[in-house]
Structures are given as structure tokens and as C-alpha cells.
Amino acid sequence: MTDVTLQNVRKEFDGVVAVKNIDLQIPDGAFVTVVGPSGCGKSTTLRLIAGLERATDGTIQMGNQDVTGVEPKDRDVAMVFQNYALYPHMTARRNITFGMKSAGDFSDEEIDRQVREATAVLDIDDLLDRKPGELSGGERQRVALGRALVRDPEVFLMDEPLSNLDAKLRIKMRAELAKLHGEFETTTIYVTHDQTEALTLGDRVVVMNDGRIQQVDSPQHLYDFPETRFVAEFIGDPAMNMLAVDISRDGTEYEAVGPTFRIPLPDGDGLETAAGGQALLGVRPESLSVADSTDRSSFAAEVTVTEPLGDSLLLECRTGDQEFKLHAEPRTAVEPGDRVALTVETERLHLFDPQTGEAIYHAAAAQPPEETSPIDSTL
Amino acid sequence: MTDVTLQNVRKEFDGVVAVKNIDLQIPDGAFVTVVGPSGCGKSTTLRLIAGLERATDGTIQMGNQDVTGVEPKDRDVAMVFQNYALYPHMTARRNITFGMKSAGDFSDEEIDRQVREATAVLDIDDLLDRKPGELSGGERQRVALGRALVRDPEVFLMDEPLSNLDAKLRIKMRAELAKLHGEFETTTIYVTHDQTEALTLGDRVVVMNDGRIQQVDSPQHLYDFPETRFVAEFIGDPAMNMLAVDISRDGTEYEAVGPTFRIPLPDGDGLETAAGGQALLGVRPESLSVADSTDRSSFAAEVTVTEPLGDSLLLECRTGDQEFKLHAEPRTAVEPGDRVALTVETERLHLFDPQTGEAIYHAAAAQPPEETSPIDSTL
Amino acid sequence: MLGSLLTALTAAAERSRAAGRTTSDRIRRFETEQLTLHVLTATVVFLIVLPVLIAALVSTKRAGIVTSIADLAPGGHALSNYRRALIGLEFWRYMLNSFVMSVAVVVGKLIVSLLAALVIVYYRFPYKNAVFLFILFTLLLPVPVRFVPLYRLTTELGMGNTIFAITVPYLASATTVFILRQHFLSIPASLVETAKVDGVGPLRFLWSVLVPMSRAVLVGVSVIMFVYTWNQYLWPLVIINAESLQVAQVGLSLLRGQASTGEVAWSMVMTGSILTLLPPLALLVLFRRQLLETFTIQQK
Amino acid sequence: SSSSGASVRPVDEDSLTIWHAMGGTNGETLQGLVDQFQSETDIDANLVFQDSYEGVLTNTLSALDSGEVPDVFQIDSLFAQQVLDTDAVEPVENLLSDDYPVDDFLSNVTSFFTIDGTLTSMPFNNSNAILYYNRSAFEEAGLDPDSPPTTLEEVRSYSQTLVDEGVTDAGLTWPNHVWFVEHFYSVDGQTLLDAENGHAGQPTTMQTDNATARSLYEWWHEMADNGLFSNPGIEAWGEATSTFLTGQAAMLMTSTASVTGIRSGAEENGFEVDNAFYPTIDGDRTGPVIGGASWFVPSGLPQDRQDDIGSFLEFMGRPESQITWHKGTGYYPIRQTAVEQLENDGWFAENPMYRTAFDQLTQAENTPATKRMLIGPARQVQTTIQDMSVELFSGEVGVDEGLSELKSAVEDELDRYYS
Amino acid sequence: MSTHEVFTDRLQAGVLLLPTMVVSLLFLYYPTVRAIGLSFYQASLARGDVFVGLENYRRLAGSTEYLRSVLLSVLFATCVVVGVMAVALCVSFLIHEIEVGKGLYLVAVIWPYALPPAVAGLVFLFIAHPNIGIFTSYIEALGIDVNWFSNGPQAFVVVLVAAVWKQIGYNVIFMTAALGNVPESLTETAELDGVSRTQRLLRVYVPIISPTLVFLVIMNTIYGFFGTFAMVDLMTKGGPAGATNILIYDLYRTAFQFYEFGFASAKSVVLFVAVGLLMYGQFRLSDRYAYYGG
Numbered sequence A, B: 001m002t003d004v005t006l007q008n009v010r011k012e013f014d015g016v017v018a019v020k021n022i023d024l025q026i027p028d029g030a031f032v033t034v035v036g037p038s039g040c041g042k043s044t045t046l047r048l049i050a051g052l053e054r055a056t057d058g059t060i061q062m063g064n065q066d067v068t069g070v071e072p073k074d075r076d077v078a079m080v081f082q083n084y085a086l087y088p089h090m091t092a093r094r095n096i097t098f099g100m101k102s103a104g105d106f107s108d109e110e111i112d113r114q115v116r117e118a119t120a121v122l123d124i125d126d127l128l129d130r131k132p133g134e135l136s137g138g139e140r141q142r143v144a145l146g147r148a149l150v151r152d153p154e155v156f157l158m159d160e161p162l163s164n165l166d167a168k169l170r171i172k173m174r175a176e177l178a179k180l181h182g183e184f185e186t187t188t189i190y191v192t193h194d195q196t197e198a199l200t201l202g203d204r205v206v207v208m209n210d211g212r213i214q215q216v217d218s219p220q221h222l223y224d225f226p227e228t229r230f231v232a233e234f235i236g237d238p239a240m241n242m243l244a245v246d247i248s249r250d251g252t253e254y255e256a257v258g259p260t261f262r263i264p265l266p267d268g269d270g271l272e273t274a275a276g277g278q279a280l281l282g283v284r285p286e287s288l289s290v291a292d293s294t295d296r297s298s299f300a301a302e303v304t305v306t307e308p309l310g311d312s313l314l315l316e317c318r319t320g321d322q323e324f325k326l327h328a329e330p331r332t333a334v335e336p337g338d339r340v341a342l343t344v345e346t347e348r349l350h351l352f353d354p355q356t357g358e359a360i361y362h363a364a365a366a367q368p369p370e371e372t373s374p375i376d377s378t379l
Numbered sequence C: 001m002l003g004s005l006l007t008a009l010t011a012a013a014e015r016s017r018a019a020g021r022t023t024s025d026r027i028r029r030f031e032t033e034q035l036t037l038h039v040l041t042a043t044v045v046f047l048i049v050l051p052v053l054i055a056a057l058v059s060t061k062r063a064g065i066v067t068s069i070a071d072l073a074p075g076g077h078a079l080s081n082y083r084r085a086l087i088g089l090e091f092w093r094y095m096l097n098s099f100v101m102s103v104a105v106v107v108g109k110l111i112v113s114l115l116a117a118l119v120i121v122y123y124r125f126p127y128k129n130a131v132f133l134f135i136l137f138t139l140l141l142p143v144p145v146r147f148v149p150l151y152r153l154t155t156e157l158g159m160g161n162t163i164f165a166i167t168v169p170y171l172a173s174a175t176t177v178f179i180l181r182q183h184f185l186s187i188p189a190s191l192v193e194t195a196k197v198d199g200v201g202p203l204r205f206l207w208s209v210l211v212p213m214s215r216a217v218l219v220g221v222s223v224i225m226f227v228y229t230w231n232q233y234l235w236p237l238v239i240i241n242a243e244s245l246q247v248a249q250v251g252l253s254l255l256r257g258q259a260s261t262g263e264v265a266w267s268m269v270m271t272g273s274i275l276t277l278l279p280p281l282a283l284l285v286l287f288r289r290q291l292l293e294t295f296t297i298q299q300k
Numbered sequence D: 001s002s003s004s005g006a007s008v009r010p011v012d013e014d015s016l017t018i019w020h021a022m023g024g025t026n027g028e029t030l031q032g033l034v035d036q037f038q039s040e041t042d043i044d045a046n047l048v049f050q051d052s053y054e055g056v057l058t059n060t061l062s063a064l065d066s067g068e069v070p071d072v073f074q075i076d077s078l079f080a081q082q083v084l085d086t087d088a089v090e091p092v093e094n095l096l097s098d099d100y101p102v103d104d105f106l107s108n109v110t111s112f113f114t115i116d117g118t119l120t121s122m123p124f125n126n127s128n129a130i131l132y133y134n135r136s137a138f139e140e141a142g143l144d145p146d147s148p149p150t151t152l153e154e155v156r157s158y159s160q161t162l163v164d165e166g167v168t169d170a171g172l173t174w175p176n177h178v179w180f181v182e183h184f185y186s187v188d189g190q191t192l193l194d195a196e197n198g199h200a201g202q203p204t205t206m207q208t209d210n211a212t213a214r215s216l217y218e219w220w221h222e223m224a225d226n227g228l229f230s231n232p233g234i235e236a237w238g239e240a241t242s243t244f245l246t247g248q249a250a251m252l253m254t255s256t257a258s259v260t261g262i263r264s265g266a267e268e269n270g271f272e273v274d275n276a277f278y279p280t281i282d283g284d285r286t287g288p289v290i291g292g293a294s295w296f297v298p299s300g301l302p303q304d305r306q307d308d309i310g311s312f313l314e315f316m317g318r319p320e321s322q323i324t325w326h327k328g329t330g331y332y333p334i335r336q337t338a339v340e341q342l343e344n345d346g347w348f349a350e351n352p353m354y355r356t357a358f359d360q361l362t363q364a365e366n367t368p369a370t371k372r373m374l375i376g377p378a379r380q381v382q383t384t385i386q387d388m389s390v391e392l393f394s395g396e397v398g399v400d401e402g403l404s405e406l407k408s409a410v411e412d413e414l415d416r417y418y419s
Numbered sequence E: 001m002s003t004h005e006v007f008t009d010r011l012q013a014g015v016l017l018l019p020t021m022v023v024s025l026l027f028l029y030y031p032t033v034r035a036i037g038l039s040f041y042q043a044s045l046a047r048g049d050v051f052v053g054l055e056n057y058r059r060l061a062g063s064t065e066y067l068r069s070v071l072l073s074v075l076f077a078t079c080v081v082v083g084v085m086a087v088a089l090c091v092s093f094l095i096h097e098i099e100v101g102k103g104l105y106l107v108a109v110i111w112p113y114a115l116p117p118a119v120a121g122l123v124f125l126f127i128a129h130p131n132i133g134i135f136t137s138y139i140e141a142l143g144i145d146v147n148w149f150s151n152g153p154q155a156f157v158v159v160l161v162a163a164v165w166k167q168i169g170y171n172v173i174f175m176t177a178a179l180g181n182v183p184e185s186l187t188e189t190a191e192l193d194g195v196s197r198t199q200r201l202l203r204v205y206v207p208i209i210s211p212t213l214v215f216l217v218i219m220n221t222i223y224g225f226f227g228t229f230a231m232v233d234l235m236t237k238g239g240p241a242g243a244t245n246i247l248i249y250d251l252y253r254t255a256f257q258f259y260e261f262g263f264a265s266a267k268s269v270v271l272f273v274a275v276g277l278l279m280y281g282q283f284r285l286s287d288r289y290a291y292y293g294g
């Protein structure tokens, strides 16, 4: 267990800049998830920490040691790969012990004890004599975890360890991972491109895009107070709707004005500067609903597609040339072509700068609290 | 456009029975989705209809013709494969016309006209001189659709045509497919293992498991009135919670009794026979909620895992030795270990036979209406 | 020939469709097609096997003069022919030499190539591509291009007329390095990186991970190398001049030479031919799965 | 990389190494002699079979080049000069004891191997070519088996009768080897090359501007064209014999060394065989050229080794050995004493087929024509003649054109070698 | 993107590469370079070397015989390549199309891969022998006079057939593997579209497996030039009248029958350059015509 600090770390592959000068502090014992679209540099960041890639620039520290140029085997990290990277010709037990034996730092009894402990925790005692080919996806995953565990490393690094599993198993393993971390409390950095995983597993979530860190935050806070349009659209499914609006001001009242609607904006930071200009109004699908009656913040739209999801009916609507989605009650009798009145939950609105994509305003019940977590990220 | 009828169709691959005597009627112009877990026989069924596999037993009819032994090319079906099966060395145009030219049933002008029409609809006019390698996933998909369209077949068969696309594109193509079907109204059979796709695309959804058809129904009806435990658990995410209960009767009042809860069951068909016995109580996560107050149908449970999903907080709870999931308000301050009071929406309960898995009772607001659709399935 | 047959087949199908046949006709046609394919393939296969079949039959006869198909009945001299070839004419010696040569080359090549492939795939060092090209380029230097100087060189090194002369020059193999490289590249990089994170050394990695994971391919390339070596003719012919060291391929013509003062003993020659064919054929049949797998890799 | 006497060492220090080209039963007979030699002298000797004369030659040249040499090697008389040109062989005369009766060798034989008055190699297995014929087939075709053909014209007409009568597919066969061309020349009293076939200096040309060549090739072409000649292939000794023994041709020209094999082969195939002199071009007969091989010895070996080799050569040349060898193979005995003894024993009377070759040899005049060509580029000239012969008899080129091509090709080879 | 290159110790790399490098240098590169050097000498076994400059090359350039051998070899290799690939493609396609029992046919077809060329030569010499060959009488009954010991073109054809026959197995192995890798769905699409078998082979399979075909063209070319030596040696010895005197046999004869090592080396060099150019040309062509995925 140790903390990990990246300072101004940059990684170029001949021509391609995969990681663009990022700073990141991961406190001792934290479970940090790194999420972002494909090719955004998640894996590269992880591999930099593992020492499998050498940073072009910047320093990496573990504990108080600068490990920037240190060989992977001397960093005391353990890595779990997407495909588990189990040696197919070795039994589970050999897989688990192979690395320890190579390192030569462990006595035989120690190895035995460690294996016994780890396999007990992971509940794979019975499987130790099987080869990976004879194990199910979840079992393989646990063997891979076991291999990492026995080494009792300072840091666990995991690169999309669940992405090869089917949906049900993925959910199950997610829970197990969380439980394991609860027990061992080893600093863990977990890379995924799946936002659900990122949100449900991480104490802190790092959102990356295009080699840069976009935001580091706790899951719910990230969802509620996205700092950029990218984060707003990336986190949440269906994605946050974005409507082009003008911000008008009438005394202390602000409104987001579209061609066919006017939506009142609760007072808050940033509105004053935004007023009179254009902005993107961010509305999460769950903040929109089909209105029984029409009030000030409601407006009419045409349904273009209906998709029954079982627990709800997903509506795609159009007003003017703006399209957006929302959930309706599952058994609502709406058909494409119908016109419906929609109402907006005004406590959950966001405004973004159309040019820079930065958040201007969050109509949250409360303003975002000061980030008190020890995790810090400078853009 | 034609209707397709499968009667008692069975397919064995040396030893493995992939499809176990299924009956299925697909009416002219319908869009039918076939969904089920991996290996349940979906693809085999589709390939039987296409003629790519020969049925071990049973008959397949199209229109009024028995086509059981007819060669694929004489069935007038078009198939879109998961990997699109585009000829990698031919341009998009050649890909589209190659089959028509080979068949020799079309004149050159006809081919030209068909291609022009189809590509206009699919918006791929500009791409016709590129090879598949130079097209994006979505474009390839459209070329594959184009190839099927120009042949103007009686039936479209699609085997997971979207599963190679990334999430955003998949959603977009889903909408386009629905639109296309709206225009051409060609009988379409669409195989997928993704329940969301199945529900949102199909007029009728066929749920398969282990070579058998479990249920054929409209999407919402399937969700609301699953005929088997398998369908109940397969459709819906997170899956329907299943709690082992005893059914007790007190006059005309029925209750589902668990070790730590008693839940009243609204009157309905099937309760009488179930009374006094054991059953599985099916409760969808959205039918459970954290109660403000406690009433008759509420009970206490311990939270084991909390997973912030952004738009809601997923709780995993335990009562006695039964586990289940529900959604809570996103910013609810619940921690693992907390005890909460839960309340059940009693209009949405289901009972299943613990042995056979068949549905015994649905506490629906209305009993399932008589299936009036021309689709029919006999188990 | 084949093409026109297929065309005829398709045309017939077309006609039957035009005539509006019933479903059962169509099924039958489908089955007829498969049957036709089987008949065609069986014929072709038979033609391909025929020459060796004849050789095998001749090797069972006494004189071995077979001037018409009627003479093709198997003779009763199989045992005596093979005994005479192997023991009487000491063909076993050539076979043994070939075998020793082939096994030595296979083992040596395998070791040398494994080490080279290990470096080429798993090491980072400057001019790596140049080194790889240097190895690949040897494909363009078959024995015939260099056998005159090679002949002088081996004699100068004092290896002339020894087992070394027909083994050592074969030890470097672009093909083997190439196949192994392709295979190693197909092993997930994460396995290597795991080893790296664990601090596993290169030789341990080679022995404990690469070799066991490449079993099929190693068997496959071994068969390829064995067949290649076993079939060498020109070089042993040139460099080996001691009868007792000669290999089976050349020994075959010695069998023919044995008869140069009298009649050619064709049955003896065919006996030798069959004997010479047997070892590589046995390997091919035994390890065809691995061989096919390896060939598939080579294509990539 | 040329040889230097100083660095010569034997292939096998412990035993004499003898490279030879005697396959089959001939090889077995040879082994018997060597066994006898070992038991009589206590000198170890190891026979190594080299497939063919060409094989022995190649390996010998390479051995002389590298300095690791066999002690004795059997060189086809055709390649004698090529080996001498290496300057790395010791004249065997120097190894024989002073009282060894060199005069007892048949003069037709020694005259070939004696160069500039020195016996350079030890003659051992010598033969000439004769005509074998199928008596049974002759009878069937109505030909007199007791008067075999003697001239080309007779051979042609006999062949024609045999084929016309449907007795055999072809009349005559023989392997396409330069030796037979040499025979036709010498029988006709012509040298193939100038400078007395190379015995009187370096030859520069091939004698094709004569009746011998034209008659030969016109006849050969006609024979082939009419299907009277069955072509077994280049240097295809075995195939030719097979063709004869399987009754596809009623006549065969091949070495006298094949007598034993052909006799038993004929018996197996159920016909009676006989032999006769090599046919003449037009009736005049000078005599055959010598064929077969002799033993050569490398120079530079230590004296004691040379003594052992001397013993070996003497052993192989002594009358008893020659008689064993002759009886076992059909090569004629080359010691006068041996011949006399065989006569006395009645061997030739009992085995008239063995006598033919011998008579053919002894009845020959000893002229430059009956000395086989002695040239350095023998292999080149040989293959050139053989290759061109195919073109000539198959009619691919006309006789005049072909002969002039042949002449210039041979001249090129000679010129290149001697320049 | 992960990488395989995890070791960086250059010394280790050097040591591990050493065996390959030494053997390559000593037995492959050095002799090749020496062959080039030797080609400027008149060198013969046991007779000493004399520097003659470009004389050997001049002699080659002036030799119609050699020119003929070059053309012959090119023709021979071309026929081998075309012949073997046509046959192998048909065979592989037949096997590919068969539904049950593929494996058996496959083994029965690929075994000639293991066939030693010397055996191929001897067996063909025997069965096609003009005098005693088993099929000779039947072919002669068709009115063709089998006479390939004397008839050049016939000899060429017979050696060619033997060479093609021996190489079928090797080609079938690759083609079968390549055909097996064509996604099944392409076949099925073609089936649904009613594309005929021949069309499917020529229009769909051949373009898709073209990289394999290119590879085979190259391998078969090498085989045609070098791999058929034993057959020529055993069947025709380059004859009759040079009709099968392909470069490799000619080279062998020059070196080990005539012992003209210098001249032979010049021939090696020409052969090396010729085959190098040919392969380069084939690579260029393949770049233009073969479909390499993506």
C-alpha cells in the first residue's frame, strides 16, 4: 500500500501523443477508476505507472520514491490484464506461483502460505489443479486476481479486467472486486471504458479524454456536476441532452430560450456572466417528463421514435431542429408522430460554453461542495 | 413479403440438439426479434429459415410453399450477417450488385435502378466506389443492408447485425433499421442476444432458451407478463428479483410470506391453486422502493452494496438469506450495512412455480389480454 | 477439366429449375451435387496416389517389370525385397544416416531458431529490422547458389565427408525463425508483460512459457524441417563421398547403380523409394494437425 | 587450394582405403579378392563403393584438392588424363617391385596405360564392347542364329526382319555412352581426335569429316527413325540391358563385363543368348578400344604406405587374382599367364561367350585408333558427344549440320581446357 | 497498445543471436560472396585458380547453349507454377466444397509434400518409361509415340508432370488453409445470392486468398528453379539434347561433372540475380493485384 503521484507525465509514441502532461495524486489505499473513450490514453497511463512504458516527460512517485526510471519488477506493483494473461499451459497454482518463484524473494513456505490465504479469500482452492482452459471466465479472473494478490504488492493495476465477461458475470465480479478491496485496502487503479463500472467501483473516478484528465471526482458528484460538456455527455446513459439556447435575463430571473421553449433557470453562480449570450443547456433524460398539465417550464415536442425498455418507454423527441431523449412510463400510449407536452425538473439543469465546452452553471439544489478529497487533478 | 411458418422444426448437430421442435408463425410484413442467451439456438433457427442448414425434422413454409428442402438461393430471402459478410476485395457497388448479377434474374437497367433507389434510402451514394476496408462500421452495415435491399427479397434475415458496432452507433443504427422497416414493410426476422435491441426493434419478440421457444409476445407484454421464470429473469436489467415465499390465504386475502416479510397479493387468477404451497415471488427492482413510512407491505432489509449509477443509486439488499436489488434516489445517503424499510408496489408482482418455473400468477392491474396477434407459439 | 465439369453441373441445375421441378427434385439435386463432388475428388485423389501405389506394388514383385495394368497384381516378394534392400544392400545404413542427419538438423535448427526468434520478438535493440532482414534474406541463398564455395569451405574446415558437412550448414533457417516469430507475435503481449512485471528472465520465459505454449507449432516446424532435410539430395550428393555416410536420397541412385552391370532391378529401386518415402510420410500423417496449423501461421 | 605433396595424408591411417565403382556381383567379387589380400598380407584394406566412375572421379579430385586422400582409386580409362593433369598421382610403376613382370600384361592393355614410357596406373578391370543377341528371337524371325550381323547394314536388315516379323519391338539397343562411338571409330580404324586420340600430344579437333562419322550417324538416325533402335537413355547401362532381357530388343551392344549377368538374365527370361564381335561400319575391322578402369595412387604418401599399396597392386594384378576376377565378372584377364591357364583349363571352350571379347581384343591390330582417347576435358567431350548424338539420331539436326556442330563444340572444349 | 518488446539487455540479445548469425554468415553469406569472387577465376578441382576477370561472364553471354538453358528454366518454372497451382486450386476447391469426409481426402492429397524429389523422379521414370512404363503402351495406343529419352519436348513434359505432381501437396496445404479462413458467411451470402460454384471460386475465393496465392507463386518459382534438380538428374540428366537442362542442373554439371568451378560460380551468380529479380517482380506485381485485407 502506497500512494502514487504523477507529475506532468507525458508519453509520446513516435508522433502520437498518448498522454498529455497529466498530474494525478492517488492516496494510499484508494480505489481509483479511470474511464474514457477508446484511445484516450487510459491504458498508457496505467502502463506508465507499471513501468511497462517509460514516460517521455514528467515524474512518477510511489510513496516518497521517484520510480520514473525503475524497472517494473522493482516497483512492487501487480497488474491484472483484460484477458487475464494466464499461462494456458500451467495449472492455476503454477500460474499463481510462477511469478513469485521467478522473483526469488519468497521462500517456499511463504509461497505456500500466501497461496493458501489468497485462494481461500477468492474461493478457488478447488480449482488450483486445473488449467485456464478448464476454468470459466469468472474463475480465470479470480486466478488472475490471485496471482496479483499473492505478491502482496503496493499497488494493484487493472486494465479492463471485466470486459471479457458476459453481462451477468461482470456484475457479479464487480461486486467481488469491491469486496476484495474492502478487505485488503491495497491502492488500486482500475481502467475501464464502461462508465457503469467506473461509477460503481471507484471511490474516485478519473475521466480522461484525448490524453488529458477531464475531471477527478466522486461518482455521484461527477454525475451531478460535470465540469465539461465532455464529462456531461460521457457519463450517463442515455447521454445528457444538449439544447442550444440563448440566456435571457429578466431582473433576477434567468431563462434558457430555445426556438420553441423557454425554461426558467434557478438562480446560481455563472448565470450573470452567461446572460445575454448563447449556451448549451444540459438536461438529463430523467429530468424531462411527459407533463400532465402545462406550466411555465413545459413545452411541446413531437415524438420521433419510441423504444419500449420494459421498465420505461424511451422517447426520442424533436422540437424545432433539436432532438432529445427522455423516459416515459412504460405503458404510456405514445406513438411516433404524437405531440406531447414536456416538463423540465429545473433543479437539475446545466449550462455549458458552446465554444470551450466548460460548464458555466449547474442548477443544483446545492452548489458543488468544495472538493475535500485528497485526490487532486490539475487540468 | 411473405409469411413464414415453422412446424415442429428440429435441428441436431451430431449429438447436440440446437433447436428442439419449435413452432413459430411469422406474419407477412412483421418485424420479429429473436432473443436469448448465447447458444440457445437463435442463429440456427435463422439459418434454418435461410436454408443454410437443413432441418433434421419438421417443415418450414413460406407463403403457402413448403421450402424445407429448397436451396437457399431459391427461397428468395436476404441475410445480413453479424460481420456483414462483405466481399473485402470488391467495391461497395460490386458488393451490392454481385449477387444480382450472378443470379442473372435482373436486367442491367433494373440493377441500376434498384441500386440507385437503395443507396439513396441508405445514404451511401457517395461510398459506392470504396472497398469495405475503407468504410466505417456503420457504413459497412449500410452497404450490407443495401445488398439485401436491392434483391427485394420476401424475407429479411438478420443475425446480430449491430453487435459489432460501438454503443452510440448501435443506437443510431437501431433507429434506422426501424425506419427502414417502416418504409419497406418486408417480413424481417432479427436475431440478437441483447434484450434492449429485441424489445425496442420487434413488433413481436421471440424469447428462446436451450433450443426451445419460451414466449412470443409484444415487447411490453413480455416485460409485464413473463410466462416463465426464465423470461422474467432474462428480460429486464437489473433482472427481476426472485424471493422464495409461501402463499398463505386468509379468506379472500392472499399473502406471500417470507422469513422476514409478508406481502399482500391482489386477487387474481392462479392464486387459489398456489395457496398453501411454495412459490417464487418475482418483484422487479423498480417495484421496490425505500419507504418513508412503514405500512403493511413494507419490510426491513440490510443494504449490502451500493452502486451509484448517476441517475439512481442501485442497492443490493439482504433480508434473511434472500438477496435482491432495487433503485433508490441517486443522492440517497445509504451506506452498506444500513438497515432500510422497503415497500412493494403490489400491482406488479409475479409468482412462479419453483419446480417448473412457469408463471402461476401476475398481479397486473389487468390480466394479460388474450393474445390477439397472429403470432403464435406453442411450447 | 474440373471447371467445365462444374459448369456442366450448374447448367444442369439451371435447366432443372427452368423445368419447374418439385422440391424433392431439388433436394435430390443437392445430394447429387455432393455425390458428384465426391466422385470427382476421389478420382483426383486416386490419380495423385496412383504413382506411389504402383511403386508399392512393384516393390512386392521379383523382377519389377510392369508394362501393363494387368501386371499390377501384388507379387509375393515383399518381404524378401525389403529384406534384401535393407540388409542385403545395406539400405538401412543410408536410412540411418538420413535419420541422424534429419534429427540433428531439426534439433539444432530448433534451438538456434528459438533463440533468434526470442530476440527478434522480445528484445528491444537498435537495427532490429536490419537483423531480421539479414536472416530473412538467406531465403534467397539456396544451396545451389553457393554450393561451389560451400563445397570448398566445408572441405577446408575439414568437415568434408562428415556428418557435420550435411548438418551444420543447415542450422540457420529463415523459415523457422519466421514461423516462430509469427507465432510468438500471436501470443498475447500481456503474458509477456506479466512476466516482465514479475521479473521473469528471458531463458526462463523461453523455456517455461514460450516453448510449452508453442508445442503444436514446434512440432509443425519440426516436421517441416525434417521433411526438408530428409529430402536433401544435391548437397549430400556433392559433399559426401563415403558410401557409409551417404543419405537415403542419394542411396536410391546407388541402388540403381548396383545394377549397372546387368538389368535394372526396378523392384529394388521401388523398394528403396518406398522405404525413403516412409519416414516423412509417417510424420506427415501423424502430425498433420500441427503441420496444418503451422502452415496457417506461415501465411500470415 | 591446389594440392601440395607435403600436406597429403590418408583418409584412414590404419587401413588402406580403396575407392571403386564396382556395384552388384562385381563388387562382391572385388570384396572377395580384398579379403584374400588382407588375410595373406595382414595389411588392412577398406573398399569404399562410390556409385559410379564419375563418383570416384569427383571425389578423387576433391580429395587430391584437399590433401586427405584414399590410397588407391579406380579411375575409368576415359578420365585417366584428367587425373594425371592434377600432377598429384604417383606412377604405379614406382610402387611395384623391380621384378614385377610388367611384360606379362597384354600389350593392347598396357599400351593405353603407359604414357611416355611409364606405367601410370595399374590396369585391372578391362573390357570392350560386344554384340549380344537373342538366339531364340533370331530363330523365331527366321534369321540364322549362328551368323549374327557383322556390319551396320546387316544389323539394320536383321533388325528390320525382327521387327517386321513382330518378334521384338526393336532390333538393337545400347546405352548412349561415348564408348560406343569410340568403338565404331576404332573398329573402323579411325581416331576420334587428332594427335592420336591424345596419345601424341594435345588434341585440337574431332574427326568428323570422314565416312566413318557420316555412315555411323546416318545409320543410327535411320535405325531410330524406323523404330529399329531402342534408346534406353544417356549412360543408361542398366536400362539397355533391361530392354534386351525383357525381349524388347533382340540385340544389345554393351560391355563384355556384362556376360555373367546377361547369361543368367536370359536364362531367367527363357531365351538363349549369344554374343559376337562388335559390328563394323562396312566390313573392315581394325579392333575395339580398351574400356574399363585402372588403379591410381596419389603421390606424396610415406614410403611404408607406398609399400603396402604396392603389395596391393601386385596382388590385384597377379594371375590368380585375374582369373578369379575374370570368372566372377567377365572382364577379361590382362595377364598373358592367366589367359594361358584359362585356355589350358578349357575355360574358354566351355564358356564361348567369355571368349568373344578376348578374341576381339587379341585379334585387333594395335594402332593409334585402338587406343582410347586420352584427354583432360574427357567428361565435357563425352557429354557433348552423347548430347549431340541424341540430336543426330533423333533427327533434330541433319547429319552434316550436326556433325559440324559436334566438331566445333568438342573443339571449344579442347581449346578451353588446353589454353 | 501493448508490446512484446520487454527485454532490453543488448549483450544478452547479441549472445542469443550469435548461433544464427555465425551460421548465416559462415555458411550462407560468406559462400555467396565467395561465389561472386570465384566467378572471376578459372578454377577447377585440383588444378589451381587463375584470375580471368570477366571472362566467365563473357563466355556466358556468348553461349547460346546457356541462353537456351535460361529460357528453358524460365519456361519450366512458369509451367510448374501455373500447372501446380491450377491443379492444386481445383483440388483444394473440391475438398473445400465437400461436406463430409474432407479430412480423409486432404491427407490423401497432401502427402506428396513428404515425397522426396528423388523418389518422385524414380517413380515417374518407371511408370512413364518409354520402353517398360506401365502407361506407355496405353498412350502409344492413342497414337502418341512415347519416346521421351530421345524426344526433347516429351522429356520436358514428363519431368514437368513429375515436378507438378510432387508439389501438389504443398500447395493444397496452403490453399486449403486459406480457403478455410474465408469467412463462412461470405460463402453463405454467395449461396443465398445464387452465385454459381465456379463464379464463387473465381470471383470470391481467388481474390480473397490472393496473398496466399502470391506466396505460393514465389515458393513454386523457387521450387521450379531449384527443387526439381533430383528429378532431372534421375530422369533425363538434362537431356535429351539439353531439353531439360535447366539452370540448376546445368550448374551442377559445370561444377561437379566438368569441375569448372569458376565458370559454375558465374552461373550461380547469374542464377541468384535472376531468381532475385523474378521474386522482386512478383512482389511488385502482388502489391498491385493481391488483396491484403484491411
Ligand SMILES: Nc1ncnc2c1ncn2[C@@H]1O[C@H](COP(=O)(O)OP(=O)(O)OP(=O)(O)O)[C@@H](O)[C@H]1O
Binding pocket: A013, A014, A016, A017, A018, A036, A037, A038, A039, A040, A041, A042, A043, A044, A045, A193, E001, E002, E003
Ligand atoms: N505502442 C504504441 N505505439 C504507438 N501508439 C500507441 C502505442 N500504444 C498506444 N498508442 C496510442 O496512444 C493512444 C492511447 O492509447 P491507449 O492504449 O492508452 O488508449 P486506451 O484509452 O487504453 O484505449 P482503449 O479503451 O481502446 O484500450 C492511442 O491513440 C494509441 O493508438
Ligand SMILES: Nc1ncnc2c1ncn2[C@@H]1O[C@H](COP(=O)(O)OP(=O)(O)OP(=O)(O)O)[C@@H](O)[C@H]1O
Binding pocket: B013, B014, B016, B017, B018, B036, B037, B038, B039, B040, B041, B042, B043, B044, B045, B193
Ligand atoms: N455447425 C454446428 N455443429 C455443431 N454444433 C453446432 C453447430 N452450430 C451450432 N451448434 C450448436 O448449437 C447450439 C445453438 O447454436 P446457435 O449458434 O444457434 O446459438 P445462438 O443462439 O446463435 O448463440 P450466440 O448468441 O452465441 O450466437 C450451440 O450449442 C452450438 O454449439
Ligand SMILES: [Mg+2]
Binding pocket: A042, A043, A044, A159, E001
Ligand atoms: Mg486500453
Ligand SMILES: [Mg+2]
Binding pocket: B042, B043, B044, B159
Ligand atoms: Mg448466433
